[in-house]
Amino acid sequence: MRATLLEDVGKIALREFPDPVVQRPTDAVVRVTASCICGSDLHPYRGKTPSVFPKRIGHEFVGVVEDIGDEVTTVRPGDVVVAPFLISDGTCRYCRAGLHTSCENGSVWGTDDGSGARSDACQGDRIRAPLADGTLVRVGTELPEALLPDVLALSDVMGTGHHAAVCAGVGPGSTVVVVGDGAVGLCAVLAARRLGAERVVAMSRTPSRQKLAAEFGATDIVAGRGAEGIAQVGELLGDGADAVLECVGSQESLEQAAAVAHPGGRLGCVGAPLGNLPLGPLFMKNVRLAGGVAPARAYLPELLDDVLAGRVRPGRIFDLELPLDEVAEGYRAMDERRAIKVLLRP
Ligand SMILES: [Zn+2]
Missing domain, CATH: 3.40.50.720 (NAD(P)-binding Rossmann-like Domain)
Structure with a gap:
């Protein structure tokens, strides 16, 4: 499968990686149907934050579940899911208080997921989602194409x-x-x-x-x-x-x-x-x-209801859509403020 790699400051490349597999019983593997580039992805791209290169990048996605670990109960293969920009268990005291960004078992996409294994980032074809029950939000068994950008916008912005x-x-x-x-x-x-x-x-x-x-x-x-x-x-x-x-x-x-x-x-x-x-x-x-940093996971169910009912259409912020193999152009367009937000499709 392909995934985006930030190889150095200003250097985005699409590279081949092995397909992700379920590693822990709480994991899911998701085929990414759409992801996007975040303003915060530009910070390491511009060299504004300390980074270890090369790094996998991307933390906002919508996809279809392909496989789940034995302990996953809230999503199953075939489900359309949306993920917030941080991984969380949904059960610790902070998650229960709606502050999933401070999850005691939480982590950032593309970093150590708490088990010593590095999780994937999402600007690619597939992703391993740790703590799937806590992190992923089930959209349904299908998602109308017209609503996909709106649902994707709920992952972060x-x-x-x-x-x-x-x-x-x-x-x-x-x-x-x-x-x-x-x-x-x-x-x-x-x-x-x-x-x-x-x-x-x-x-x-x-x-x-x-x-x-x-x-x-x-x-x-x-x-x-x-x-x-x-x-x-x-x-x-x-x-x-x-x-x-x-x-x-x-x-x-x-x-x-x-x-x-x-x-x-x-x-x-x-x-x-x-x-x-x-x-x-x-x-x-x-x-x-x-x-502070937004607990997007806490707000997702409420906002998703409004999006699926067509009451709010945040997906209009995507003013440039590119195939994944043009991801480097997507970063340039965001960096030069030619695009507000770029949507990527496999
Ligand atoms: Zn938690």
Whole structure:
């Protein structure tokens, strides 16, 4: 089978590997029908995070179960499944509390799965899924083609956008500012509207992303950045938003987010932090702060119901679809911001 290998900074290759097999009784083997490239895959690709090369890469997929270990009970061969971006057992105290990202037996796709064996990553033809009962979510015995991108978006970006909205306490009637127009920011717009937000200001200066933000329910677009963007939000919302969803994590976006919450407002941070949150302005405004790595697994069943019923369509964030053998071009397109998010098919 083929799988994507990040061989060095900026060097993506599709290589041949042995087919995965069930190694532990809690494993499943899944044939990947669609995967995607994440903004966070770009961090090692760009050399922004310490990495050991070569490394298997990819952590968002939809597929069909081909084989299961003796202890697996929630999925069976032939089932369509979707996987969140982290592996979790579903049974430890953190998983039971809905914080699957802190699972006591959890791991990251493509790293040591806890048994000393390295799990697979998903930008390939097949994958061994450890802790299948806890990790995989059964979609059904089939998935209509039109809904596949929407289900795939639940593996990470939609769950992460939703987490930002939940952390910021978005509810009916909320006024929201979303900082960031990447796939997560756009999904955060959709998530905020889904939770009942009345007004959603999307900060974006790219016309194609502004358009999608509006389709996802943004009521206002602010194109300015820095002091200009903050002033434009002020013109729209007066002293700021009830809820600010920070979906980038850069120094500039963290400062922007801190500046546009009103006194007593809430800030939900889901952008991987590459900068420092300015605590001074937040302190003086008594802004409540929450966020972190999104427990996508916890949100999957609820969001999957809405996706399968056609109530939310997060799959529209995929604006480039490529065959797996063009995966290197997919990374280039994301790196150069030519694509919001790339969907890969075998
Ligand atoms: Zn757990």
